[in-house]
Each structure stands twice: as structure tokens, then as C-alpha cells.
Amino acid sequence: MVSKQAAAELVWTDDEPLECVSVLPEAPNVVTVCFQSPSGRPFNFHPGQFITLELPVPGGPLYRTYTISSSPSRPKSLSVTIKAQADSIGTRWIIENLQPGATLKGSGPAGHFTSTQHPAEKYLFISAGSGITPMMSMTTDIYDHGRNCDIVFVNCARRPSEIIFKRRLEHMATRIDGLDLKWVVQEPDPYQPWTGYQGRFNQLMLGLMAPDYLEREVFCCGPENFMQSVREALAGLGFDMERYHQESFHAPQASEAKLIVAPQHHDDLPEMNVMAEINFAGSGITTSCHETETVLAAARSAGVAIPSGCTFGICGSCKIRKTAGEVHMVHNGGITEDEIEEGYILACCSNPRGNVTLEI
Template identity: 80%
Template sequence: MALDRTAAGPWTDEEELECVSVLPESPDVATVCFQAPSGRPFEFEAGQFITLELPVPGGPLYRTYTISSSPSRPKSLTITIKAQPDSIGTRWIIDNLRPGVMVKATGPAGRFTSAAHPARKHLFISAGSGITPMMSMTTEIYDLGRPCDIVFVNCARRPSEIIFRHRLEHMATRIEGLELKWVVEENDRYQPWTGYQGRFNQLMLGLMAPDYLEREVFCCGPEPFMQAVREALAGLGFDMDRYHQESFHAPQMPAAELIEFPEVEDDLPEEHVLAEIAFEATGVTYSCPETETVLAAARSAGVAIPSGCTFGVCGTCKVRKTAGEVHMVHNGGITEDEIDEGYILACCSNPRGKVALDI
């Protein structure tokens, strides 16, 4: 599809994305490149994500993916994805998405970005496909052309499964201050490995970045991996206000913390109390118990609200409330300014009485 170079302004999610290439990275890993058919550039912050609407059998499926490209290269946008054994959306992308296919997307969104935490020295720690936001942040810094101070740590099962390895190693030869540290669990057959081997730990951290106490730390990967990194840093006296992580998994709280809160009376949603939700754009009104979330009620009423994590982190299910009240307990997927403007996260909001939504 030819691009319209006369289009003005940045891309918005009212326009579908066109897949222009699919590049295999390693087994079950691929980088998908999108462009806007209008030719509009993409505006986002390194580390943010987009949500794709995937036409899988049985209805659209919404999946959230971190952007792996850099905002310093605004004419295209890439995601780098890894299909797990139980993947549905990611497997559909790898098996079906081809150049010329159009997909709907919302975003960009997210607050896991170095732009929100400027620093002179960075420590990027990732595992597996958690490398994608680190790649975006590093590429943006690299494109500035100035010396930097980044210790870039990535953990993988084998050397051949380190995503972006060759690209990052090339970048490290062209800029001063980018130090790459690879950690693998096992060797590739017939391929000697002379780097770090085993599981990331405090000893490795001290060897890789002796000045870790002076760095701004960004971490992304499976929750057990990030928990190990948090515990390693906390045990070494790191200022955890300078630790930032990206996760689309529900935050876990130690049991000891759960029982320390004093008992307080709260006006919580009740199962025997009915609420009524008016979906204004569709003309649908639906009654449900207060304990049912707005997202669950919308699905029962046949109203489509895009969603990603379903526990208040990603912000994909953000909708504007025009009337009424909700009980919302989120995990950072919405800002106070957005709440003041009337927005809620449908996945973690319970209706109180009569509520009207602009959807």
C-alpha cells in the first residue's frame, strides 16, 4: 500500500496499522513492523506499549505488546513478540500476520519509560522478551550519538535465544559507554560460551555493575525473575525508589504484608445490591450486582471494551464515565488527571447505583 506523504500530524489510533514486514528473530520470536497508511509518524516514549485487536476465531482478542522500536525513528513502529506454549494472540500474529494485513490498535500508553526517570547512568536488566522496552530505550539513547553510561543485562536460556544480540553488539561498537552483559542457563551445542552462566544473582550484579547504587534501574521479564532482581537489589541496600519495572502480571504482595493492615470499615461493593450501567454510544442498559466489574458487565451485555491485563496495570480498558460513581482499585494503569476528567478502568471498577459510560 502506497503511503500518503501529504498527511499532517502524528498517527492516532483512529487509523489502522499496516503490517509491512515480519522478521524472525529466533524460534517462536518475531519482530513485526507497522506503518501508518497515511504516512503519519508515530509519537511515543521509549518503553511504552500498544494494544492490538486481533481477529482470532471466536471474536476479537486484545493483546498488549511493548514497542521495541525507538521514537527517534518515527516512520515505523515495531513489536517483538515471543509465543509461549499456551499463546493464542501471539501465536496468531506469528502464523497469520503478513505484509499488507491491517490491524486495529490503541495507544501508545504506559509509564515504564526512561523519559519519566531521567538519569546519567542506567542499568537495564531483562529476561527473554522483556528485552523489548530496553531495546527501545537504548536505541533512542544511541541515536543521540553522544557517549552514554548503560549497563545492559539480558538473561536467556541459551546464547542463540538472546533477542537483538547482534544488533546490540553492533551498537556497542559504535558508541562509547554501552556495556552488554549476557547471562545464559546453558550452552548451545558445539558453541563454546565464555560469558556469565547460571541464574542472575547478587554476585553477578556486583561484577557487571560495581556502581549499581548510582544507577537508575529498569527491569522487565517474568514475575519470578523480577522478584529475584528486586530482592537482590534490596538486599544490597539499593534505593528502591530508583527501581522501575514493567509487568502485565498481577502484583503480588507478601502474606506478611496482607495481615498487617488494620481493620477499617469501607463502603465496598455488595453482591446483593444491584447497579445499572448505561452504555450510551450503543444504547444498551445493563443491570448487575455491584460486585461485577464494568468490564464483565459490558461483556455480558454484548458491548466490546478492549482489555489487556484485566487488573488495572496496562490501561487498555480505559473508558470515560459521564454520570454516576464507581468503586475503582487500580494498579497504576490510569493517572489522577485522567480520573479527574472522568475516566475509569473498566476491569477494576465496580458500578455504584446508576452509571453512564461514553461507549
């Protein structure tokens, strides 16, 4: 029987440095750095967790936190996939200076953003740019178990050539049933036809990609404005936000290397247990409903006829004028900013907040 202390000594701990064994280019300004422990001890972590690296930059050291892109199902190495932005200091230093054989001090792993804490039969992974890294770790871990899965994997990038792990994921999808890949790009590469989704990720795309999204456990990672748009899209469609998870952490200081910060969402989203009141002034009808109910649904229940079409906020058929009160609206192009300034809303994707008065 192996004691807990003896078992701990069998795996890598952050009292041992990380040895760089390879640096692999993935996409423009993106590399995967693979580490091993000099002692040969395996790594023990949960898919989706992060690690903090101490970087010896001029004037440093500098501490940077990176999500682990490799899977604990392959414990002999640990990889981080990093993208250098225009103002990057630490990441740019890694890309320009780190070579195989060099060592870095690492702290962790840590973090709550992991599928092991939220087991589910169906997953929806939504990411943008380098936010794909924890999704890659979680997907690889599920893939390595050898069982069929049910994952809708959505990644958004500027161009197809900037989609990280595209070939690797497509290979995995040919070897297992249930890995459904969806790529979204802002624009195609020059002289390269693109037949996938194009534009900004929205509710309409979500409905086409994963019609059963209400049944799925959702993990999201990317820039904050991207994650906020995903949260608003899901909340506007009545998704149970208790089943929504996003990567949220702050880079720890040297003395706080194991700091874990639980996700905090500060969106002012509609709530199920809060009531609202809608006054349909032209019809002389007032009705009460939950904030999570759309104006269109409330109107139908009250017997007020509002023309509608797509119900995704794209066709504009349900456009009506609001004369008082506030709504939470997440649309997909069916209304202009000028119309919003004039008080118009789309009933299909607007949730009432408090007391609302409509012309109809």
C-alpha cells in the same frame, strides 16, 4: 504557529489502523512485526511504552498488549517483538497468519515504564527473555541521540541462540562509548563454546557486572519471578528502591484501550524507617538496627565477631543459627534448604525483621 489540534493531526492516532509492512524472525518462536500508518503519519510515543492490538482470531476479537521494541527516534514505523509461548493464542496467531499488507487496529501507546520519565546519567537495564523489548527501545533512543552514554545492559536467556537483538546491540556498542552488554544464559548451545556468564542472575553477578549499581537508575522487565528475584537482590544490597522501575500493566479491554496501570510491588522487603532488635544470645549482647542493615553489619557495630568471606551469600562463612524471630535472606548458594529448615542463616545477606535471637 501550529495549533495543538493541527500538531495532533500530524502524528498517528489509534483511529487509524496499523499496516503490517514486514515480519522478521529474531529467535526461536520470536518475530518482530513492523507497522506503518497507511496515511504515512509518524508515530509519537515514549521509549518503553506498549500498544494494544486487536487480533481477529477465531471466536475473537482478542486484545493483546505488546511492548514497542522500536524507538520514537525512528518515528516512521512502529515495531513489536513478540515471543509465542506454548499456550499462546494471540501471539501464535500473529506469527502464523499476519502478512505484509494486512492491517490491525491498535490502541495506545500507553505506559509509565520509560526512561524519559526518569532521566539519569547512569542506567542499569536488567531483562529476561522477551523482556528485552522495552530496553531495546530505550537504548536505541539514547543511541540515536549520538552522545556517549552509561548503560549496563543485562539480558538473561536460556541459551545464546535465544538472546533477542544480540547482534544489533553488539553493533550499537561498537559505535558508541558507554553501552556495556552483559549476557547471562542457563546453558550453552550444543557445540558452541560460551565464555559469558552462565547460571541464574544473582547478587554476585550484579556486583561484577555493575560495581556502581547503587548509583544507577534500574529498569527491569521479564517474568514475575525473575523480577521478584531482582527486586530482592537489590533490596538486600541496600539499593534505593525508589530508583527501581519495572514494566507492569494489564491488557486493556476494548473500551479501556488507554488504561495505564502504575507499577505495584507487593514484596515484603526490609524498610529503612523500620527498626529491628537482634539478641546475640551467646555473647550476651542485644542491639537495635534498621531492617535494611544486615545481621553481619549489625554484629560488627555491636562488637560481635562473626566469620565472613565473600559477603555475597555464596561462601557460607557467616553461617549462624537463628533460634527465634524472622529474617529476610537473599543468598547465592552458600546455604542449603535443609540448613535453612534447621534455622541457619547467612549473616551477610540476612536482614532482621522485628526481634531476632541468634546463638552466637
